[in-house]
Amino acid sequence: MGTTLGLVAASFFLLVGFEAANRCLRWGASYRWAWYVAFALVMTLVWLYLELLRLLSYVTWWCAVRPAAGPWNLRCVGAGRVRRVRWSWECGERAGRQMLIFDADDTLWENNVIFERVIDEFLEWMTPPGGDRTAVRAVLDGIEAAHAVTLGYGSKVFLHSLGECVRRLRGRAATAAEAARIAGWAAAFDGGRVELIPGVAETLAELARRHELLLLTKGDTEEQQRKVAVSGLTGHFRAVHVVAEKNVGTYEELIRSYDLVPSSVWMIGNSPKSDILPARAAGLNAVFIPNDHTWVLEHGEVDPGDEKVLRLAAFGDLLRHF
Incomplete structure (x- = not known):
């Protein structure tokens, strides 16, 4: 509100100054009065300039800070035009925030390095002497890809995939000992910290x-x-x-x-x-x-x-x- 009144007042006195200058010219006033009028015009222009800077500072604040306070904000549209719409990150970007x-x-x-360590141990276990580790890994990758679609992601799905891989490679369900070995790898994912x-x-x-x-x-x-x-x-x-x-x-x-x-x-x-x-x-x-x-x-x-x-x-x- 204060900025608006300041702009209106500065604009009004600028018009008054120009009218005074016009009258001085028409009436042939002395140079002393011309200096008075010129000084008043310069001071009014400075006043108007400062009010415009204050208005621009408010616009910048709205664009950069206001988003956290609610969904409504200013949006910069074109050169020098501002209108009120839902928050747009275009305005935030102009103010430096994205x-x-x-x-x-x-x-x-x-994250995945933990899974890879377990997979290395699993491949070492499941690959027979002289066997192809990459072939075993390909089977596991195929199972994981299928389970990602149906079961999602995470360590529980991963351990389930290991059990399914054992079943496919050995043509039978995992024994109690094999299932216990797979379950033991769960400890690798239960740490209380992340790297x-x-x-x-x-x-x-x-x-x-x-x-x-x-x-x-x-x-x-x-x-x-x-x-x-x-x-x-x-x-x-x-x-x-x-x-x-x-x-x-x-x-x-x-x-x-x-x-x-x-x-x-x-x-x-x-x-x-x-x-x-x-x-x-x-x-x-x-x-x-x-x-x-x-x-x-x-x-x-x-x-x-x-x-x-x-x-x-x-x-x-x-x-x-x-």
Whole structure:
């Protein structure tokens, strides 16, 4: 309200000053009066300029800070025009803030390397002397791919897949001893901590100061929530979403839920299959940070010519771009 009155008052006195100058010219006033009028005009222009700067500072604040307070905000439309609509990240981007969506497993902390250690032991056990480990691995990969569709993800499904692999390779159900050996591997996934990837903690802390962050992870809800809780990273995210699968529909639902402008949002992860390709199909930008331990079923081809995909070698490199 104060800014509006200030603009009106400054504009009014600017008109008064021009009228005074016009009368001085018509009546042939002395140079002394001309200096008075000129000084008044300059001071009024400075006043008007300061009021405009104050108005622009309010607009910038609304664009950068207001989203956390509610769904309604200002949206920047064209040059110098502002209208009130639901929050658009286009305006937040102009003010320096963007929406960044992060994957969790193998992006924020190491995950698949634990599965690979168990698989190495399993292959050593199941491969006969002189046998082909890659053939056994191919059978296991096929079982895991099928179970991912019907049963989902996580350590419980993985251990079930190991039991199914034993059945297929040996032509019978696992014995009590074999089942107990498989169940023993569950301890590998029950740790009370996660191994953060280097640079994650400090990078997320800085990014949370600059932008709005979401966490999007797939798998068993209880298992994923436990990992998020022990990671110590929860406070950096506006919300945490655990989903059964990450596909185009998942990202489109996220866009609708937060009323996002897809072209102004970035999905950040290590998996072409779950993070990069479906996000791009939904219209989002993407940041691909490869992990040497990415699960083979999460591999995929990322178009090297896609200018909307940023490729980074390390998580900490995000600070150079966001």
